[in-house]
């Protein structure tokens with residue numbers, strides 16, 4: 001498998017971000033149109049999406065883009081972090097305003113985006129822009145990416161939290177809290193309202209119910225993620241979600257989209273629609289989160305990732321040490337491809353030294369299991385309590401044999 005294929009296999013969610021750039025490039029934002037020209041935008045999409053829904057997605061993407069830039073500007077922070085940056089050309093806008101910009105996303109995105117966006121930036125902008133491949137569930141990757149960042153950080157997060165299962169969401173929130181404790185600053189996200197954003201925009205522009213958009217977004221998310229997305233507080237009620245974040249030590253201030261929405265280029269010829277949208281955006285709320293206590297929690301040192309394979313007749317044994325996530329899962333998959341042979345009948349995966357498994361890791365375990373003629377001959381052995389909980393919560397314990 002080529003690297004691009006490996007990256008797609010372990011975490012296909014990144015493909016959604018290409019769709020966002022596609023939409024943004026038609027709104028009149030020049031840097032988005034320029035970037036779209038350089039990047040191959042071929043994304044699998046359903047051709048039967050009605051025009052009015054595509055228009056609502058386009059308008060809401062333009063709103064998100066400008067609002068994120070404005071919030072970053074008003075934050076008073078020296079460093080703006082776009083996590084996940086997707087293929088959005090925010091680095092060009094933030095660096096043009098003279099601020100340090102860090103674009104963080106999965107390796108699949110950063111490896112394609114960085115050369116393209118750097119080619120569109122001036123020398124001064126290039127010096128202010130930093131791009132790093134991370135997995136938001138992997139604290140070491142985040143710390144490494146920000147090791148030279150100096151000053152308070154403003155983390156903009158658009159379109160991420162809804163994709164996580166419960167253990168991943170817990171880990172990401174923990175990681176963001178650690179970053180804010182270390183650097184100071186704030187975390188800004190309207191991710192609790194991401195489905196409402198599409199629905200409310202559609203409803204304001206068409207004077208109709210937005211439920212159809214919510215349904216489409218839900219189905220689309222599951223289709224792209226490729227494995228079931230488990231219910232978390234991000235799909236639950238607002239009070240439930242607020243309590244979850246408060247319990248993790250975040251203080252939440254609310255800013256409505258209405259308060260910070262500029263006039264949009266995609267509605268420049270429809271002022272009445274712009275007025276309706278502004279009113280409707282009173283219901284879309286950004287959470288500006290800071291950490292209440294600045295006491296540093298001890299974070300355990302993670303084991304170095306390692307994977308080893310041993311073939312015994314038609315049986316393949318595989319041991320995994322450390323964290324299995326989007327950063328490390330490609331190594332497991334390429335090792336498996338190299339060792340699987342032609343007469344493979346049984347796989348035993350030893351999880352004794354595995355510390356954590358994200359959706360990307362679960363996808364690779366599923367690929368390995370599905371490669372066998374008889375799925376019952378795929379065994380996971382010795383998971384720790386934490387890993388077993390991940391397998392239980394994600395439903396994988398029901399799909400795979402655990403000894």
Ligand SMILES: C[S@@+](CC[C@H](N)C(=O)[O-])C[C@H]1O[C@@H](n2cnc3c(N)ncnc32)[C@H](O)[C@@H]1O
Nearest residue numbers: 014016017020084085086105106135136158159
């Ligand atoms: C819906 S897109 C949003 C991108 C961008 N913020 C935007 O508004 O267009 C979701 C993004 O999340 C990224 N992503 C998914 N899982 C991630 C993870 N564990 N760590 C970091 N980024 C992740 C994907 O690569 C993709 O770029």
